[in-house]
Amino acid sequence: MILPRRLRSATATVLAAAMFLAAMPVGHVRAEMVGTDRIIEHRNLEARRAEISAFLARQDVRERLAALGVAPDEAQIRVDSLTDAEVLQLAQDIEDLPAGQDQGYTLVVILLLVIILVLLI
């Protein structure tokens, strides 16, 4: 079945949310160390919501990196290496994010074209 990317991504998001909620302990709070991330990035009430959206964003970004030809294992490592804030930013639009390539001569070519145009007219 072929779905448009947006829809596919939405489906993945819902599935991932279901899996995440299923994995969360219900009605029981674990006694645990507080992570440094939480001190720097989020505070109390916002923390859980931000964690869930970052969790979903990780799934999404990993799939999209793999779709762009990155080896699946490598895509997983790349996504795991980003903080929540970074992964949320990347998830917003990986396809529109600038990708560094070459020095290139775009500007020179455009200027030449414009000059040729001016001379021809």
Next chain:
Amino acid sequence: MIRWATAARFAAMGLVLGLAACAGTGQTTQLLRDPGPLPRRAMVDDVPFFAQERFYCGPAATAMALAWTGLPVTQDDLVPQVYTPGREGTLQPDVIAALRRNGRLAVQIESLPDLLAELAAGRPALVFQNLGLSWVPQWHFAIAIGYDLHARELILHSGTNENYRQDLGTFERTWERGGYWALAVLKAGQLPVRADEIAVLRAAAGLERVGQHEAAAGAYQAIGQRWPNSFAAHFGLGNTRYTLDDMEGAEAAFRRAIAAQPDAAGPAWNNLAYVLAALDRPEEAVYAARQAVASDPDEANYRATLAELEGRRTAP
């Protein structure tokens, strides 16, 4: 007909002028007028140069930065880590992630004076430029290795050009079109000359995230020295020391965090409780957990910590 040709010619000339003037060079002008404490010229001599292969400015620039910090890496080593085939290029977050994975602190630099300050301190910086136009972009990573204010130049290892000299105003324009994005790439324990506390804390937390705990500890320690009142720096050091199984170091760090911010020290008391329990000091551990609960009675995690440690104390 003639009128149409004239109009077209004017339009084309306007386009050329527009291209030349579409971005400002305010920071360059300001720096040339008054460089402040910056030396007039600076050069980092020992940055290795790797000429990029097609589309590989990302791997090449990342490899140069890492090699400068003493890691034996090449452009090819970095291709799987930062190159994205479907985009025929490298995305910025992947560069940050790769630097982290290799145990280096990557801190964003966002102004030209801050960039030059890094170079003056003898450290190169990874820069992101748009060498095309805002509407026909040509994105590019390079390594800034020096500058010369007299000559109005920035010196870069860029693409296939070693020690490439670019007009500082031109650089500023291309850098502005790339979103003023540059990275200081630092060994554990070093911090950028000018950086705000949150930016370096985020960078250190990134190292912790990828499991580079030694490097993260070095970064948190340096941040705590520069900003002695930074709760998060001491707290992060405590967490990394705990992970590295250095309980004495963790205890000292959490106590510094509590001293830095006694009114909102709940997280540090909570984590200190676990450290004290690991040090086999159950009474003190329960005391610390009680302090955490007292700081924020609504926090369920603190109450759970207290219950668990009280349970452990009474257990045989």
